[in-house]
Amino acid sequence: MLTIPPREVRSAAGLVRRWRQASDPQELADTYGELRAAGPLVPTPWRALLVPGYEDCRQVLTDRTWRTLSASWRDQHRPGWRESSSTVGLCETPLQQDPPEHTARRRPLAGILTPRAVGQLTEARVEPLVDGQVRAFVDRLRREGTADLVAAVCRPTPTAVLARLLGLPPDTDQAWLTDQNLALVQAEELASPPSAIRRADAAATALLACYDRMLADRRRHPADDILSHWAASEPVSARYLLLTLFSAGVPTTAALLASLALALTTRPGLAERILLEPDLTDRFVTEVLRWDAPVRVVTRVAADETELAGRSLPAGQIVHALIGAAHRDPEVFTDPHTFRPNRPPRRLLALGSGLHYCLGAHLARAQAVAFVRAFARELRGARLAAAPRRQTGPSFIDITHLPISASVHHSPAA
Ligand code: HEM
Structure with missing residues (x-):
């Protein structure tokens, strides 16, 4: 581990604490600026380094010297880690x-996630599914006046899409699956309290038991789907896939x-513009991914002595690449703190x-594009009924509650 002078660690400690606790986007953007001003590698009290610059983050993600905190690394450096079933499960991904x-x-x-496979799935399944969910939400708004878009559409959609891609049994409790996965990934959050880790551990155990049951069932009664194919061809790893x-x-x-819905409801005229200029959709999705990256932190460890940001680092040095901060790097993005829906890609x-690199990139984008188009068509004019609620923690963004009011402009012909 790099020996960092204690004074340097102490002086950065307050800033690191603020960054870990920030959930308000503006506050977070401010801490990114402060981190950058503190230097390209900011020491943390747990002897890691925060990496806020775009090029340095890219180097961490692409240079093979930088490895994951894998099971074998943990066996050497984190005694007792196998007691956490969520960490054990995630180390199988x-x-x-x-x-x-x-x-x-x-x-x-x-x-199974090739552009061709995803393209076919998008037309046949993703677009109709997203359209149906957004329309059902509009009906609910008419009846109830206000409803939470996160619970009704944003969270159910990706589970429903994967369930169809894989051929999960129709009676699968998708709401349960969604909740358990949201609980599971908290094990990856840098600042997770012990209660969240306990929930993540319980979720990992329950999810693996659920996947085992589904796979066993498909071994007994194979069908023409990916679940059956994996049940037969990947006997050991199917549950981890x-x-x-x-x-x-x-x-x-x-x-x-x-995040897309938040931008569409809080930026006047945007939904109307997207409806008139459908080609804007892709750039808008990209800008939201820049502005509010769902995964903000990627952690790696140096396998050998290496150099980063002009500083020599020893083998074993842990770094956190701050993707959220890299996306606000003024050396790469002009006016980084300005949201521009048509920013050049x-x-x-x-x-x-x-x-x-994300294997689900095409699938995620397909869902995002279908959602933006359906929103612009069915929900333009919708407004926030109350401030969104966000989960705290530096690693993942998550808007947990997005109440939308009924003032929607519905035009079936559009
Ligand atoms: C907006 C949605 C998504 C975002 C922001 C996202 C982000 C990421 C990021 C940042 C990584 C790299 C992590 C690292 O380097 O350690 C990654 C990897 C991965 N993603 Fe995604 N992802 C998204 C959607 C999806 C979807 C829909 C799937 C699959 C259904 C998926 C499957 C994967 C897999 C399997 C990997 C691991 C690839 C590897 O380690 O080789 N992702 N994703």
């Missing part, structure tokens, strides 16, 4: 693996849909980079 384990676990997932897809795909996509880090 490619997100926490390095080659060769990573390559083997990633392959079957990549096989399911764990990967739902834990990586549901909380992140739900967060993106909520630039390579974001929201979906990672390099070896671990």
